[in-house]
Amino acid sequence: MKILEARNINKKYVESKGIFGVNKEKNILMDFNFEINRGEIVGIVGNSGCGKSTFAKCLVNIESPDSGVIVIDGEVVYEKIKDSKKENINKYSNLYVKKKIQIIMQDQYSALNPKIKVGKSVLDALLIHETDMSIDDAMSKVIEYFELCGLKESDIEKYPHQFSGGQLQRVSIARALVLxxxxxxxxxxxxxxxxxxxxxxxxxxxDLKDKLNLTYIFISHDKDVLDCICDRKIFM
Structure with a gap:
């Protein structure tokens, strides 16, 4: 059963002004289509600049597609049709939609505030979405997910610079999955x-996929990495 479908996703950027002062546009995604079934691991592979990360950002609304449709768990959460008078749809401002899909980024260091202890960063993310949860209950959940991700309870009191790259990526994973x-x-x-x-x-x-019944979209330029983990791959 499909849990996510993206149809006819288009995204372009303005690169620079041309010789006559006219903006040059570069098409990054052109009518790109994607779907994934519940519980599946699908890899998206391609060279740098092919649009992999742009598509990832469109799925979580860090970027907005210029046009296209995104359906999550049977619900249209984004719809913008080229040359159509139909009203656009964007439901990503709803917390229940944001909770359904989370992203883990490549750069662990920029993903976390260096001046804030990592436990508080994860706690704050959780409390934004769980407004009725007490701080004590929320912190207990943060500790649970730290331990699920191979970290220690004492790690919540550390700052990002006190972790190795691998440990910091585990913090980023915990922050995404705690929701x-x-x-x-x-x-x-x-x-x-x-x-x-x-x-x-x-x-x-x-391990976490099996424990938490997750669906993964893995984006990489490294086909060998995706061969190790994915049920199937899409080339961009």
Whole structure:
């Protein structure tokens, strides 16, 4: 059963002004289509600049497609049709939609505020979405997910610079999963790590998928990484 479908996704950027002062546009995504079934791991592979990360950002509304339709769990959460008078749809401002799909980014260091303890960063993210949860209950859940991700309870009191790259990626994974999403977009999450750490992170993600009944979209330029973890791959 499909849990996510993206249809005819288009995205372009203005690169620069041309010789006569006219903006030059570069098409990054052109009528791109994608679907994934519940519980599946699908890889999206391609060279740098092909639009992989742009598509990932469109799925979680960091970027908005210029046109296209995104359906999550049977609900249209984004719709913008070219040359149509139909009213656009964007439901990503609803917290229940944001909770359904989360993203883990490549750069762990920029994803966390260096001046804030990592436990508080994860706690704050949880409390934004769980407004009725007490701080004590929320912190208990943060600790639970830290431990699920191979971290210690004492790690919540540390700052980002006190972790290795692999440990910090585990913090980012905990922050995404503490919201109990159904779909997790993994955007080059192992590309900045050495080979042994890559393997431990991939094994962790497989373990968490089974424990938490997750669906993964893995984005990478490394086909070998995707061969290790994905049910199928899409080439861009």
């Amino acid at each position: 109990e999403p159904k779909i997790v977009v993994c955007d080059e999450i192992t590309s900045a790590l050495d080979v042994s750490v890559q393997a431990s992170i991939l094994n962790l993600m497989l």
